Amino acid sequence: MYELYYYPGNASITPHVLLEEIGAPFQLHLVERARNEQKSVAYKKLNPRGLIPVLVDGDTVLYETAAICLYLSDKHPDAALAPPCGTAERGHFYKWLMFLANTVHPDTLIYFYPERYTLEATGDVGVGAIKDAVEERLTEMFQFIDAQLVKGGPYLMGEQVSLADHYLLMLARWGRNMKTPPRDMRHLRRNVELMLARPAVQRALATEGLSAPIF
Ligand SMILES: N[C@@H](CCC(=O)N[C@@H](CS)C(=O)NCC(=O)O)C(=O)O
Known part of the structure; x- marks a missing residue:
């Protein structure tokens, strides 16, 4: 088990x-x-x-x-959480998963723990500046994802849901308190709503005691 x-x-x-x-x-x-x-x-x-x-x-x-x-x-x-190995779709799936895990996810860590990203005792002002800057970066990344979904959604892989969408749901949820949250981005919102409607997602959220607002 x-x-x-x-x-x-x-x-x-x-x-x-x-x-x-x-x-x-x-x-x-x-x-x-x-x-x-x-x-x-x-x-x-x-x-x-x-x-x-x-x-x-x-x-x-x-x-x-x-x-x-x-x-x-x-x-x-x-x-069927990912396209078959050796296909073009698998390549694009890797691209999305790596972008989320290597680029978006690390910036969310700076957003949540800005004090860990300065060696100096910069105080609240310095930490606030780091947080503001990274929030802008994250907003740009979510807008980029939204623009890509316009071209071929509703999922990152087009018609086919993959674990990359589940990863995106987690990251979009973490951005819910940003000034321009992912839910305000039309195509990203649609993607997340489809993911939230999945029974597996609902079960995991319920088990973890996570209730609205989810994202
Ligand atoms: N790159 C790691 C990041 C994991 C990570 O930062 N987890 C957070 C929770 S979302 C954590 O354990 N934070 C506790 C801490 O930093 O002490 C991964 O993808 O698993």
Whole structure:
């Protein structure tokens, strides 16, 4: 049985949703962030980076959200979470997943933890400036995604939903308190609404106790 170490609404939400999509048995372990459990000696045996999520599959212990998602997708091809290997569609799918995981996701970390991105004691003003700048960058990225969806949506891969859309749902949700939130971008909003309507997504949100406003 899979085991997923999670915290409600954290990056664990995407692997959690995928496990629901797949329908394989899994067990959730709450990581107590209030007690900084992700930095404990025991947890760091699973993820030496001290970050959520971690997936355990027998002897296989994995961290990094995108890696976990691809691993689950590869193990469960029937769930059709990604286009077949060796196709042009697979190439475009990689492009989207890497863009989300390598470019958008790291900027969301700066947005949520701006104080970690300056060595100087810049005080509230400096930290606020970092947050403002990264919010502008994120807005531009979400607008870019919105513009791409105009061309070929409603999903990132066109007519076919993929785990990249699930990853996007997580990131769009995290942007919900921005001055120009993703929900104000028409095509991105449509994408997220379609994802939110999926029973697997609803089950994961309910289990994690996440209620409106979701994004
Ligand atoms: N690149 C990592 C980032 C994971 C990450 O930053 N997780 C956050 C929760 S969304 C976390 O564990 N934060 C706790 C901390 O920084 O101590 C991944 O994709 O798994």
